[in-house]
Amino acid sequence: MTLVTPLAGSPKAGPAASGRPTAAPAGPSRSGRPVVAAAPGLKLAAYDRRTGKAVLAPVGAAAGNPGPAPTATAATAAAVRTGQVIDSPPSAVAPHGALLAITGVKPAADGTVVVSTRPATLSELLGQTWAQIRSALDPHNIQITPQLKDLKVSYVPNPAGAAGGASAALELDVNDSLPLPGGVSATLSGSLxxxxSVDFTYQGGLLSLQQARVGFDLGAHANWHVTAGLTASTGPVTIPIAKLTATPVIMVGEVPVVIVLDLSVYAEVSADGTVTVDTTQSFDGTWGIHADYTKAGGWTPATDLGTTTISPVKATFSGNASVRTGLVADGSVALYDTLGVKATVEPYLRTAVQGTVSVDSSGAKPTVDGNIGLFGGLDVNGAVMARIAILGTPLLEKDLPFPIYNHEWPIVTREITNPPASPQPGTSPKH
Structure with a gap:
């Protein structure tokens, strides 16, 4: 349920039927100190982002019947004033939540209050509050939109959940194929x-924001199998897996702040020649992507490269090409409906092959008739998004790109021509 919630330091709101906090508009303090909630019992019932018009209705009002008789809500409506701040969790009328400052008030005859609004800043909501929060996402609260018909979703218990992590990890099991030009196909199977988790740091000053961080961290483990017949004319082959959306409401003291995480996951295969690929590989990694703000330095991108381990369990290549197989996470993190940072993280396996190659990382000697170079790699790129002004800092006119990061390391590099079979007794080698 969409609710109106209080500012920092105001009395704690009681639980709603949905389990989210219930409260009301609150007026900002000129000193930057915490303020007290006003007009409890209202929710955001309608909002037009284009015009800024919104409707506040009593909590519990049904659609088409917004509230009790006007006399029953007169005191509540009278408490709504210009300058107050609306802090709404995600809902049907504001899917990413809403943080709004009231600029005009007009009580309606049906007991609702029609308000004019403008986007508010976190400084208006939190004042001089200080917070540093890393919140692991409960996978059961992540909305999953499958991009493959046979995608299976499950949850893997996490024994470390009591130490600050989520109680479970999200597992996606994949088994599907994608038709390619020329009548061939690419097949992806395995588990991911x-x-x-999301990161949020805020330090408010008397008149403005002093320091902030908005970002996300991603841990991943995958075992996956790709088969494909590729040519340069095919171009990069993208196999969408799933889209994930989460809107966690984190508590800064007693004040809820809405963070929105969108994540698209897909496999990508490409070649610059003609080759058949059959590779089974696994990878583990942790990465962090953030946008950091200081009053002296403004906004800067930050990447925590963490760790990346890629292990090709078994791979067979035949042809003449450089082949790249990657698993891509393309994500963004937002405060309410204002994007803060976006990034693409791709751990990949790149193979330069001439001839026929079979590699088994379990310890078996590679079988190579030609040349092979097998490399693990990691690509990271992204940007601090415009529309970051929700934090009360200057609005960026365009995205501020991250420095593109690429790191590649050798796994197997070999040039071998397998020797001919030994001559049988009674025969002689050919000259």
Whole structure:
């Protein structure tokens, strides 16, 4: 249920039927100190982002019947004033939540209050509050939109959940194929475990924001199998897996702040020649993507590269090409409906092959008739998004890109021509 919630330091709101906090508009303090909630019992019932018009209705009002008789809500409506701040969790009328400052008030005859609004800043909501929060996402609260018909979703218990992590990791099991030009296909099967979390740091000053961080961390483990017949004319082949959306409401003291995480996961295969690929590989990694703000330095991107381990369990290549097989996480994190940072993280396996190659990382000697170079790699790129002004800092006119990061390391590099079979007794080698 969409609710109106209080500012920092105001009395704690009681639980709603949905389990989210219930409260009301609150007026900002000129000193930047915490303020007291006003007009409890209202929710955001309608909002037009284009015009800024919104409707506040009593909590519990049904659609088409917004509230009790006007006399029953007169005191509540009278408490709504210009300058107050609306802090709404995600809902049907505001899917990413809403943080709004009231600029005009007009009580309606049906007991609702029609208000004019403008986007508010976190400084208006939190004042001089200080917070540093890393919140692991409960995978059961992540909305999953499958991009493959046979995608299976499950949850893997996390024994470390009591130490600050989520109680479970999200597992996606994949088994599907994608038709390619020329009558061939690419097939992806395997499993992917994801463990996302969001980061939020805020330090408010008397008149403005002093320091902030908005970002996300992603832990992943995958075992996957790709087969494909590729040519350069095919271009990069993208196999969408799933889209994930989460809208956690984190508590800064007693004040809820809405963070929105969107994540798209897909496999990508490409080649610059002609080659057939059959590779089974696994990877583990943890990465962090953030946008950091200081009053002296403004906004800067930050990447925590964490760790990346890629292990090709078994791979067979035949042809003449450089082949790249990657698993991509493309994500963004937002405060309410204002994007803060976006990034693409791709751990990949790159193979330069001439001839026929079979590699088994369990310890078996590679079988190579030609040349092979097998490399693990990691690509990271992204940007601090415009529309970051929700934090009360200057609005960026365009995205501020991250420095593109690429790191590649050798796994197997070999040039071998397998020797001919030994001559049988009674025969002689050919000259």
């Amino acid at each position: 475990e994801l463990d996302p």
